[in-house]
Amino acid sequence: MNTFNRLLSTAAISLAVGLTSVAAIAETPANMLVIANRIDDITTIDPAQSFEFAGSDVSRNIYNKLVNFDPLNLDAGYQPDLAESWTVSEDGRTITFTMREGVKFHSGNPVRAEDAEFSLRRVVTLNKTPSFILTQFGFTAENVGDTIVAEGNTLRITTDKRYATSFVLNCLTATIGGIVDKEVAMANEVDGDLGNAWLATNSAGSGPYVLQGWKPNESVTLVSNPDYYGGAPAMERVIVRHVQESATQRLMLERGDIDVARNLNPEDIAGARSADGVAIDDELRGRLMYISVNQKHEILSKPEVRQAIKYLVDYEGMQNSFLNGQYTIHQNFLPRTYLGAVDENPFSLNVEKAKELLASAGVGPFEIEVGVREAQERIEIAQSLQNTFAQAGITLNITVGTAKAILGRYRARELDMYMGAWGPDYPDPHTNAGTFAFNPDNTDEAGATGLLAWRNAWDTGGLTAKVEAAVVEGDRDTRAQMYADIQAEFRDIAPFAILFQKIEQTGRSEAVQNLNLGGAITAVSYWPVTK
Amino acid sequence: MALAENNSEGRRKAPLELWIRTTFLTLGSIIVTMLGLMFVTFIIGRVMPIDPVLAIVGEQASKSTYDAAYEQLGLDRPIIVQFAYYVWDVIHGDFGKSLLTARPVSQDIARVFPATLELASIGVFAGIVLGVPLGVVAAVKRGSWIDQVARVIALVGYSMPIFWLGLMGLLIFYGILGWVGGPGRVGIFYVDIVPSVTGMILVDSILDRNWLVFKDALSHIVLPASLLGYYSLAYISRMTRSFMLEQLSAEYITTARVKGMSESAVIWRHAFKNIRVQLITVIALSYANLLEGSVLTEIIFSWPGIGSYITTALLSADMNAVMGGTVVVGLIFILLNIFSDLLYKFFDPRAK
Numbered sequence: 001m002n003t004f005n006r007l008l009s010t011a012a013i014s015l016a017v018g019l020t021s022v023a024a025i026a027e028t029p030a031n032m033l034v035i036a037n038r039i040d041d042i043t044t045i046d047p048a049q050s051f052e053f054a055g056s057d058v059s060r061n062i063y064n065k066l067v068n069f070d071p072l073n074l075d076a077g078y079q080p081d082l083a084e085s086w087t088v089s090e091d092g093r094t095i096t097f098t099m100r101e102g103v104k105f106h107s108g109n110p111v112r113a114e115d116a117e118f119s120l121r122r123v124v125t126l127n128k129t130p131s132f133i134l135t136q137f138g139f140t141a142e143n144v145g146d147t148i149v150a151e152g153n154t155l156r157i158t159t160d161k162r163y164a165t166s167f168v169l170n171c172l173t174a175t176i177g178g179i180v181d182k183e184v185a186m187a188n189e190v191d192g193d194l195g196n197a198w199l200a201t202n203s204a205g206s207g208p209y210v211l212q213g214w215k216p217n218e219s220v221t222l223v224s225n226p227d228y229y230g231g232a233p234a235m236e237r238v239i240v241r242h243v244q245e246s247a248t249q250r251l252m253l254e255r256g257d258i259d260v261a262r263n264l265n266p267e268d269i270a271g272a273r274s275a276d277g278v279a280i281d282d283e284l285r286g287r288l289m290y291i292s293v294n295q296k297h298e299i300l301s302k303p304e305v306r307q308a309i310k311y312l313v314d315y316e317g318m319q320n321s322f323l324n325g326q327y328t329i330h331q332n333f334l335p336r337t338y339l340g341a342v343d344e345n346p347f348s349l350n351v352e353k354a355k356e357l358l359a360s361a362g363v364g365p366f367e368i369e370v371g372v373r374e375a376q377e378r379i380e381i382a383q384s385l386q387n388t389f390a391q392a393g394i395t396l397n398i399t400v401g402t403a404k405a406i407l408g409r410y411r412a413r414e415l416d417m418y419m420g421a422w423g424p425d426y427p428d429p430h431t432n433a434g435t436f437a438f439n440p441d442n443t444d445e446a447g448a449t450g451l452l453a454w455r456n457a458w459d460t461g462g463l464t465a466k467v468e469a470a471v472v473e474g475d476r477d478t479r480a481q482m483y484a485d486i487q488a489e490f491r492d493i494a495p496f497a498i499l500f501q502k503i504e505q506t507g508r509s510e511a512v513q514n515l516n517l518g519g520a521i522t523a524v525s526y527w528p529v530t531k
Numbered sequence: 532m533a534l535a536e537n538n539s540e541g542r543r544k545a546p547l548e549l550w551i552r553t554t555f556l557t558l559g560s561i562i563v564t565m566l567g568l569m570f571v572t573f574i575i576g577r578v579m580p581i582d583p584v585l586a587i588v589g590e591q592a593s594k595s596t597y598d599a600a601y602e603q604l605g606l607d608r609p610i611i612v613q614f615a616y617y618v619w620d621v622i623h624g625d626f627g628k629s630l631l632t633a634r635p636v637s638q639d640i641a642r643v644f645p646a647t648l649e650l651a652s653i654g655v656f657a658g659i660v661l662g663v664p665l666g667v668v669a670a671v672k673r674g675s676w677i678d679q680v681a682r683v684i685a686l687v688g689y690s691m692p693i694f695w696l697g698l699m700g701l702l703i704f705y706g707i708l709g710w711v712g713g714p715g716r717v718g719i720f721y722v723d724i725v726p727s728v729t730g731m732i733l734v735d736s737i738l739d740r741n742w743l744v745f746k747d748a749l750s751h752i753v754l755p756a757s758l759l760g761y762y763s764l765a766y767i768s769r770m771t772r773s774f775m776l777e778q779l780s781a782e783y784i785t786t787a788r789v790k791g792m793s794e795s796a797v798i799w800r801h802a803f804k805n806i807r808v809q810l811i812t813v814i815a816l817s818y819a820n821l822l823e824g825s826v827l828t829e830i831i832f833s834w835p836g837i838g839s840y841i842t843t844a845l846l847s848a849d850m851n852a853v854m855g856g857t858v859v860v861g862l863i864f865i866l867l868n869i870f871s872d873l874l875y876k877f878f879d880p881r882a883k
Contacts, residue, residue, distance in 0.1 A: 028719070032719075043631055043632070129596070200633035201634065216629075216631060216634070217632075217643075217839065217840065218833075241715060241719075243714055244833065245698075248698070248701065248714050248831060248833065251701055252713055254706070255705070257713050257719075403582060403585055447594045450594075
């Protein structure tokens, strides 16, 4: 549905609601949580393969991990889950986990170190899209027999070199760290797939919920695990219904047919805010909006021009108008709430300052092309940039295209400027530091399309070494400071202007308590929810 | 004598030969049309600016991951070879696996198509039951207030955006009055209660004799089906009016009236009888459109049908699902065409 249609429908609903009122005449049962969400991105439930938002939401509630985040205290970082404790070898390469005793899978099988070994080896062997989160530590299908080993009640993992323990453990909190019931998975193995096809639509975990059914584009139903080691969840059934339209979600929420609406647009948020019995929650997510300029461009590669561009963004104007409530100003590559995140946002729209910088670089009026994917908010940001850039004599030609067209050119280092979004892959600072500020080989031949610095042909200079140092730093506080320093330098010299961080606004029934969407670092948790 | 016998036998064989020939021609045309449809869809799928590899590996993927997925999808082969493999698989009933649902496309279609079939069938039924009499009356009472009302109804049906009508319908009948069920096929309490036999929940609940589920499903389907029925009604009533006007101005109608035949006999036994063939085409087209074109209705009402399935797949570069859905929709168009051809022959002796 395009913007005009969206506005028209919202206007119609708002007008009609204003004239009448939608009485909350229904109510979901006290032991059931009903959520409206867009779940059409779920492609699999298998933790070794799942890499989408809605899929991660399901997986987090089904599978325990060795270490995990406490939904009621995300700031505390990773905590023991199936691993009760761990020790690190002197050389920093081996972590030995001691498994929690007495935990059972949904099948009734005991959770053993052998299951953890199977699950992590399985991720590496299957080599699905998110497997890089583990294979970046040097695990390969050939060496997992030696590097991921269960011994009695302990699991020993040995990385190829020393890494910060917090880096390894943070990665194990990602969806791929889900521990699978080996017996059940292997009982459903087909053609050596380690149960991959079966686990795509079924579950074999030990978490607070069991997957009852996933109907693509329709619903996901979870039932509580009464034997969950953390205590049986209050919500005995969780139903996530796929409801595409914001206006429809709002109607269902206001009528009491659902407890939570997760995709309300700003207009419907404003409308639902005044409804009886409805509360609106704001939660920071990890997604960042940014612009970057290609360092192959003669003018854009000048340090003063890179600086000038950061002063030609109307951060506040956008935040307070069309991005209202959906994004907040953030000018650093680590999202707030990440280890090492900083909250310094020194840039604001300052055309005169930008002009001075451009003049000092000896640059007159020039013209560049910005590539934007066809998403409404991105196009609106590009239009705002077009306006402010023009004030300093920079003509910005906006090229709007599909992901294939725009990303293809971006990955081929062909765009002058890119306006886009980036979401972290796992809850460790290296996920973003390793792409924004890390580029060991800036040649075209390197083909490092996964690195944003490479895509912009930016030789990050000393930052690459600093990122490498931060990722092996054992002390957590020191490591956090290292990322803060890297970001300070990055803000100053990088051809990137980080603009905004995503805020997710959720409408919920006031009766629903303790619903945590996972912030910027993890996915939603249903088990603490009460009504 | 022998010659006479041979001629007689030849005359007896002629209808059989004709039938066999017609059957082969029909089957041939179905196969050629389906191959053409598959080829065009396949080529469009390959040249459209959506990258199925990115859809799998994600934006962050390295070049080696991208290349591996590219090869795994067989995209490194020549297009014609890819197409040949696809046709071979389809002939064996394999539409491939959906990227989005991790299930065989055939299984997905078996799940989503009955939902659309159920919705569209009720919609077109409402369109016929209300649209045909309305069109006939509008033609007979041409220029009268009834004709004007029919014109306005059709105009609104043609011009109002379906999502707007749908949302307003939901707001009024579900949100404010509470007369109908909300989005989805059934309420949360009735999900997966009755066993799926046909995939059409109204039929399945009747088969299961579960009247609570039937009632709930009916309350959920009535609004989206009425909406589709309204659009169908708008089209059918205008076409019926137009066909009837043409017949009512014909000389045989004047003759019938001069002969003293009653007005209802003139309208229904003569004029209407002669528009049946044209009307069948209109209804078949309307039905086919509802079966594949009710995407917005499905989105607004969270109805998991084939329209939204194909659209979601298209936007996510899930080409196996797009191809599978398109083949099924194409097949429905062809079958509806054949069915309307058969009805032609039944209603119009000249077509025999």
